[in-house]
Amino acid sequence: MRASPLQKLIIAILGWGAALLMFFPVAWMVLTSFKTEINAIHSPPLLIFHPTLANYGHVIHLGDYIGALTNSVVISVGATILGLIIGIPAAYAMAFFPNRWTKDLMLWMLSTKMMPAVGVLMPIYLLCQRSGLLDTQTGLILVMMLSNLPIIVWMLYTFFKEIPGDIIEASRMDGAGPLAQLRVVLLPLAGPGIASTALLSIILSWNEAFWSINLTATNAAPLTAFIATFSAPEGLFWAKLSAASTLAVAPILIFGWATQRQLVRGLTFGAVK
Amino acid sequence: MCTLELKNLRKAYGNIEVIKGIDLTINDREFVVFVGPSGCGKSTLLRMIAGLEEITGGDLLIDGVRVNDVPPDKRGLAMVFQSYALYPHMTVADNMAFALRLAGVPKAERDARVQVAAKTLQLDALLDRKPANLSGGQRQRVAIGRAIVRQPKAFLFDEPLSNLDAALRVQTRIEIAKLHNDLQSTMIYVTHDQIEAMTLADRIVVFNAGHIEQVGTPLELYHNPANLFVAGFIGSPKMNLIGAEVESSNGQSSTLRLEGGSPFTVPTALGQGEKVTVGIRPEHIAVTDQGTISGRVEVIEHLGNETIAYASIGGAEPLTVKLPSASTVQLGETLHFAPRGHAALFNQAGQAIALPRG
Ligand SMILES: Nc1ncnc2c1ncn2[C@@H]1O[C@H](COP(=O)(O)OP(=O)(O)O)[C@@H](O)[C@H]1O
Numbered sequence A: 001m002r003a004s005p006l007q008k009l010i011i012a013i014l015g016w017g018a019a020l021l022m023f024f025p026v027a028w029m030v031l032t033s034f035k036t037e038i039n040a041i042h043s044p045p046l047l048i049f050h051p052t053l054a055n056y057g058h059v060i061h062l063g064d065y066i067g068a069l070t071n072s073v074v075i076s077v078g079a080t081i082l083g084l085i086i087g088i089p090a091a092y093a094m095a096f097f098p099n100r101w102t103k104d105l106m107l108w109m110l111s112t113k114m115m116p117a118v119g120v121l122m123p124i125y126l127l128c129q130r131s132g133l134l135d136t137q138t139g140l141i142l143v144m145m146l147s148n149l150p151i152i153v154w155m156l157y158t159f160f161k162e163i164p165g166d167i168i169e170a171s172r173m174d175g176a177g178p179l180a181q182l183r184v185v186l187l188p189l190a191g192p193g194i195a196s197t198a199l200l201s202i203i204l205s206w207n208e209a210f211w212s213i214n215l216t217a218t219n220a221a222p223l224t225a226f227i228a229t230f231s232a233p234e235g236l237f238w239a240k241l242s243a244a245s246t247l248a249v250a251p252i253l254i255f256g257w258a259t260q261r262q263l264v265r266g267l268t269f270g271a272v273k
Numbered sequence B: 001m002c003t004l005e006l007k008n009l010r011k012a013y014g015n016i017e018v019i020k021g022i023d024l025t026i027n028d029r030e031f032v033v034f035v036g037p038s039g040c041g042k043s044t045l046l047r048m049i050a051g052l053e054e055i056t057g058g059d060l061l062i063d064g065v066r067v068n069d070v071p072p073d074k075r076g077l078a079m080v081f082q083s084y085a086l087y088p089h090m091t092v093a094d095n096m097a098f099a100l101r102l103a104g105v106p107k108a109e110r111d112a113r114v115q116v117a118a119k120t121l122q123l124d125a126l127l128d129r130k131p132a133n134l135s136g137g138q139r140q141r142v143a144i145g146r147a148i149v150r151q152p153k154a155f156l157f158d159e160p161l162s163n164l165d166a167a168l169r170v171q172t173r174i175e176i177a178k179l180h181n182d183l184q185s186t187m188i189y190v191t192h193d194q195i196e197a198m199t200l201a202d203r204i205v206v207f208n209a210g211h212i213e214q215v216g217t218p219l220e221l222y223h224n225p226a227n228l229f230v231a232g233f234i235g236s237p238k239m240n241l242i243g244a245e246v247e248s249s250n251g252q253s254s255t256l257r258l259e260g261g262s263p264f265t266v267p268t269a270l271g272q273g274e275k276v277t278v279g280i281r282p283e284h285i286a287v288t289d290q291g292t293i294s295g296r297v298e299v300i301e302h303l304g305n306e307t308i309a310y311a312s313i314g315g316a317e318p319l320t321v322k323l324p325s326a327s328t329v330q331l332g333e334t335l336h337f338a339p340r341g342h343a344a345l346f347n348q349a350g351q352a353i354a355l356p357r358g
């Protein structure tokens, strides 16, 4: 299908429009973080103002930014590694040794994502409490991993499905057992797919707020919980909240930007042939 | 040394039986071709032999040992896939050495064996390339090379030429034939192309809908097809198969009325009124004034080395006749045809009726 110049123009406008729409809140947040609290709630909103770094100083001073950052890194990377360790063999089995329950199993896994997390807050909270995992990195890693696992398995499954079955069978004829197949054939071929799965899992874990806020207090609080502390009882301090949020998303934005080629390649893998 | 025995081998997917009890012995150093229309179960049977597909029933014996439950790599067989199935991230040399590497063969010996195979297949100059940088024919040779390097007891080929263009197909076919002569190992080769089967096979196994129709050398199948299916499948252009009814019969010969009205005599006794099918190959038909089958030429194909004429003899199907290229047959001409020697006869069940050789 070839697009006419007019069609191309419309598509470009729509694309840019959507991008701007999504980018606007982020830009506004960054802008607000440089305003004074008075300017931040000024109506109509100010576009021109004297920028200040006071909010950042305040936020870093008041909260434990470095501690929260460390927790975010440990938890998102930990949850991702654990998720891959469990997800890769699972997706491998489902892609290459399916039986008549495989499809149902996959749908069931996905269906767990259709339920609001708050629905299982009590049982999960109690489980964590009884096993002493409340406000620990381990506890959050486990919960985060479990919540991302369906997506990890689904993504890996689609990537594995792209690998021709003949190649796996050829390796079986050549004497490769399940582990050798994984190591020598599957992982190299699905490498880009696995990498983008890992990236997505890190990003999702990084931005996850529900479990972070509910299952941590101080010791294991990641950046999302750190932000939440600025919408405290004294009321909303928009400028400080924006500064905290900017500090929280900056690392993952930089990370996402640095890996965007990999991410886009992986996410559109198979969609475009 | 490699003999394969298939004893009442069966395969079912759920309730659907796709291999319906195959009995076959494949001798040492034999080149056996499985041929049949697509979907008849050739690949499934080959994959059962390879160990890639579970065996539902019956026994598979390699050199007298039952191997139903032996994993693929322990059966000592090598397989060449239609899709080549090369490892895309490895060089040609690594592809060929992969099985040896897994088996823990020392590097020096690995390299030596790869070199030998590469020489045989003229792949020496390509050893450092990745499969993506090879032509289809070269990829197929690498796939064959990967099999050779393992020095398997037997080679299994699943439609290895289907993805090649016509010229390359003929060339690779000849190379495979040569390879069989050089290696003197047992080979099983699956194809839906009867010409590949005829040119390569010591023995052909004709499959249809999950069972064997006939086993024999190419010439046995050509001259003595056991049934209508084999008669129609082997040979190109296809054998003429004409419905007929017995008009009269004495002790030694019978007179038939072919579909379309022409009379036809066969040297055997048959029951009057019996319905049969007469099979005559296009190359076994002569144009002669004494011929009892008369037909009007409707299409002529000049192939250069020969000419194919299609003549209407009154029935549903035209009679296909192979003529020398010098033939001056004209479109619309009415000719008389007679079989030269070989005509085959099939009863109503489609089984061949034995005729005295003449
Ligand atoms: N995994 C499967 N599940 C169900 N039916 C199958 C499966 N694989 C093959 N079949 C069926 O088995 C029959 C034989 O297939 P196949 O051996 O590939 O035929 P061929 O190689 O002769 O073309 C076909 O009818 C096909 O639909």
Ligand SMILES: [Mg+2]
Pocket: B039, B042, B043, B044, B159
């Ligand atoms: Mg097939």
